[in-house]
Amino acid sequence: MPIMRIPYTDPLPAPRILPPSARTAPGAIAALATFLTAPPSPHLRPHASPSPSPSSSSSSPARRDARQHAGTVVLTGAGISVASGLADYRGPHGTYTLNKTYRPVYYGEFAASHRMRRRYWARSFLGWPTLAAARPNASHGAIAALGGLREGGAGGVVAGVITQNVDSFHGVAHPGLRTVELHGYLRACVCLSCRREFDRAEFQRRLAKLNPAWEAFLGEMLASGALSTENPEERRRMGLKTNPDGDVDVPGVDYQTFRYPACPVCLEKGGHEAHGRVEVDADGAVVEGSAAGVLKPAVVMFGESIPQAVKSGAEEMIDGASRLLVVGSSLATYSAWRLVKRAKEQGMPIGILNMGGVRGEEAFFEDIPADNDGRWGFRSAESSDAVLPGLVERLRELRGVPEGHSTGVKAGASI
Structure with a gap:
């Protein structure tokens, strides 16, 4: 079982915004909508697992076909909960930013x-x-709505969530959307x-x-x-x-x-x-x-093993997705970074919505074509609460969902 390691502490470079229009919140909303609604990449391939289970192997024809219709998996970090009043790690007021000896x-x-x-x-x-x-915020509510947005008989735009956070906000905001709590609760x-x-x-x-x-x-x-x-x-x-x-x-x-x-x-x-x-x-x-x-x-404390069932659940969610969106995480912990690497190795488009730099992010976007409008990859340094609620409204317009329809956070919900 993997061991929870001390976070990556080297300085993180400034992000390369993709597409360039994603430098503003409206531009990020438009590009992210394109990222989430684009057809699955023709480069999707199964993960090269050393000993795949016959029941869960992503190499089977049925699994490959299902994957072409799969939604996005969202991987979240501490940045998504800042608007709920909780600190993050690397933001302007983050723990590692303000306390170098932490x-x-x-x-x-x-x-x-x-x-x-x-x-x-x-x-x-x-x-x-x-x-x-503390309560879930608009970003959690937006993910809940994205999990409920459907077109015809298809599943939601978001198929599942993997979170590094231990605040339980995702389970409160969208109890019907599969969530893996990577680091416990x-x-x-x-x-x-x-x-x-x-x-x-x-x-x-x-x-x-x-x-x-x-x-x-x-x-x-x-x-x-x-x-x-x-x-x-x-x-x-x-x-x-x-x-x-x-x-x-x-x-x-x-x-x-x-x-x-x-x-x-x-x-x-x-x-x-x-x-x-x-x-x-x-x-x-x-x-x-x-x-x-x-x-x-x-x-899961630093130096403690991530339970095998949790590790397998996160990997299976990645292996069944068509694309991955990272929200509010610098991927400083290896347990999260390796999941993005796993997705990239399978040919998935990667999207990142995080205000600061992200560990090793250049490798996730090195093969993006010059004319990318968001469908092949997305990177914005806007805050999640400035982008995700607007994204929901844009996708509702595109899919013809009534404006009053909502699957967001219920009032008074608590952990």
């Missing part, structure tokens, strides 16, 4: 160190209210011993009960507006640093006063046969030396 938590550190887990859960405790209150915690999952909102309540002083501190920050503002400058002015994975860094705070609970199932059993005993204090907080029942967020 270093994420590694799986091995979290699993082995009680001290590291205290630090992680303290920061997550402070950051959870912001994530829990923050809506649950998972026990490293018994592998059971637990609701993150309920876990937040358990953390609050174990940490009354921290709960009061969180209440003060909420009352001051430090966590409600979506302006990164305001948050920094108040001494806060918020990261895309939902945690908050408060300089000068002693995280080692924070306490966290064990897996309730392993605690009830006294431990786990493979991992040892669960040790807690009188209040039920984990103590130093406890070996089993460690709860971690249900995300």
Whole structure:
């Protein structure tokens, strides 16, 4: 199984806009509409898998024929959720942009160190209210609409979504559209011993009960507006640093006063046969030396393996598509970059809608003809919320869909 690696950190070059008209939002909308509605590329070919499964091989005649009528797969990153009030990594106010020394938590550190887990859960405790209150934005709603746009008996313009994000927004915005959460999700915690999952909102309540002083501190920050503002400058002015994975860094705070609970199932059993005993204090907080029942967020941490089922699901979605559109991602993590490489190797047109540079993007567009109007490849540095909603309206006009028809986000939807 692939290991989640530290992101590509070299400076990314400025993008080559394709076609040149995509330098503006209206131009990007027109070019992206052409990209999404063009006939499938005649160069589509099956992936050269070393050991293809007979049931899922893209080389079968039936699979090849189905692929000629397949829709677009959308691969999203942190940039798509910025309009929801969450930070990204490489944008003007991104974590890596503003904090050159930022270093994420590694799986091995979290699993082995009680001290590291205290630090992680303290920061997550402070950051959870912001994530829990955030909602999908217009870009998520536009993808939902694209998944519902049909012409005759054909499927939607978008056939599925692969997301690097852990905010669960895609599942909320379009529950009927197949979505692979490549790096997991923050809506649950998972026990490293018994592998059971637990609701993150309920876990937040358990953390609050174990940490009354921290709960009061969180209440003060909420009352001051430090966590409600979506302006990164305001948050920094108040001494806060918020990261895309939902945690908050408060300089000068002693995280080692924070306490966290064990897996309730392993605690009830006294431990786990493979991992040892669960040790807690009188209040039920984990103590130093406890070996089993460690709860971690249900995300893929750096240094942790991406589950094989998730990896296979993402690859199968790519292998069944006719084109790939990347939205809000610099492809800095190898797990995402390799999927675009896989699509390119199969002759798929690649589209990228991202405000900054993208890792290795020149290889995805090196064979684009000079007269490309978007059908052979698309690249724009406009924001997704400036392009995707307008794209939906343009495609509705082209397909004769009534203006009032909508498959966007339902009001009040939450993670």
